[in-house]
Amino acid sequence: MKQALLELMRMSRICRMVLATCLGSFVLVIFYFQSMFQPVMRRNPFAADVCCPKGSRNALQELYNPTQSEFTGAAFLHQTRRDQVAETCRAHSASSRKRRVLTPADLKHLVVDEEHEMIYCYVPKVACTNWKRVMMVLTGRGRYSDPMEIPSNEAHVPANLKTLNQYSIPEINHRLKSFLKFLFVREPFERLVSAYRNKFTLKYNGSFHKRFGTKIVRRYRRNATQEALQSGTDVKFQEFAEYLTDPATVREAPLNEHWETVYSLCHPCHIHYDLVGKYETLEEDANYVLRLAGVGDYLRFPTYAKSTRTTDQMTAEFFHNISSQQQRQLYQLYKMDFLMFNYSTPSYLKMQ
Incomplete structure (x- = not known):
């Protein structure tokens, strides 16, 4: 009986050592107690340890x-x-x-x-x-x-x-x-077209032309001129769509933040x-x-009408020029953003 007790104590020490080692190597779990896969918080979410330092409501x-x-x-x-x-x-x-x-x-x-x-x-x-x-x-x-x-x-x-x-x-x-x-x-496709217009059609974005434009022209344009290969300044939306849906691009992940999914x-x-x-x-x-945040009395979000803003109608025109296969592939790429944020499938898509 005494020998069995000693063995049990030895095993207990080993378990504690293993547990300490595992915790020491733990990176970061941001799967915190309000996981998205638990019922969404509808009650008061604050435990006693959550309070405002200044004593006011946050x-x-x-x-x-x-x-x-x-x-x-x-x-x-x-x-x-x-x-x-x-x-x-x-x-x-x-x-x-x-x-x-x-x-x-x-x-x-x-x-x-x-x-x-x-x-x-x-x-x-x-x-x-x-x-x-x-x-x-x-x-x-x-x-x-x-x-x-x-x-x-x-x-x-x-x-x-x-x-x-x-x-x-x-x-x-x-x-x-x-x-x-x-x-x-x-809306995911409106955001995508806005990113394309900003990064590939404006001359001041030379870094994007060099980094992505030259690569896109080289991969997807037949008989590209030397100027286009070197400058990457005239990427077509069809070529951009082909780049996004290419398995090679997926392997090079992640996508650039300007066209990466919100997800x-x-x-x-x-x-x-x-x-x-x-x-x-x-x-x-x-x-x-x-x-x-309690700052609404003296701070307002800046608003101004931009005549160049990408609209839904403009987005439809861009998508009209790409194949139905690319349209379906792009929808699959951004599908989680469409579903998660309650954006309906655009009526202009040729999904059949």
């Missing part, structure tokens, strides 16, 4: 338990959007949860605002320049007051904003649990986003976020 608390009547309707709308994301993740769980562990490198698009306890995942071609300007005002400790006075190139300087991947793992998990997390999305940039099946704003209701949704 944006996350105001979203789920609004004290102002004007927030009630918006809270219901964003609950519906959260439900849509959760249902899509559950319905496609086999593919959406292939990676359950995210590393800090996966969090480089999540901008952190410590003062107002918010995290914003930026998506290129979804008003991200203006959102970065706003985040610079919010986190700048008085250095900036008007977002539109910040030059666009300065808004994209990495050092001007702190991202979640710059924190330690315990700090990351704490912020994912207690900060309001939001992102803005756009891959922000990981919405692993990170529970509290608020999903839409480009189609940009001003309303953006200013709702600012009101939740």
Whole structure:
């Protein structure tokens, strides 16, 4: 009996050592307690350890338990959007949860605002320049007051904003649990055409012409001129579509952030986003976020009408010139974004 007890104690010590080793090598699980595959949070989500340092309500608390009547309707709308994301993740769980562990490198698009306890995942071609300007005002400790006075190139300087991947793992998990997390999305093909027009049809984007344009011309254009091969300045949308749907491009993953899916940039099946704003209701949704943060009285989201903005009609014209096979392939590539954010299949697609 004594020998058996000693053996049991020895095995217990071994188990503890193995467990400690495993925990020591653990990278980062951002599959935190509010996984997207559990029922969406409808009750008060705050445990006793979640509070505001200043003793006031933070944006996350105001979203789920609004004290102002004007927030009630918006809270219901964003609950519906959260439900849509959760249902899509559950319905496609086999593919959406292939990676359950995210590393800090996966969090480089999540901008952190410590003062107002918010995290914003930026998506290129979804008003991200203006959102970065706003985040610079919010986190700048008085250095900036008007977002539109910040030059666009300065808004994209990495050092001007702190991202979640710059924190330690315990700090990351704490912020994912207690900060309001939001992102803005756009109709996937409209965003795709906007990225093409900006990066391949404007002369000032020489870096994209050299890096991607020359590669696309070389791969997909027969009898390309030497000038086109060297400059890559005249990539056609059909060639861009062929590049995106080419298995070779898939093997070279990831895609450039300007045409990567929101699903891959922000990981919405692993990170529970509290608020999903839409480009189609940009001003309303953006200013709702600012009101939740308590800054709506002195900070408004910048709006201005751009005559060059990519529209649905313009997108349809671009897609009219590519084959039905490429259309189907592009839809499959962006399918999760369509489903997750409740965008219907475009009527102009030739899906048969």
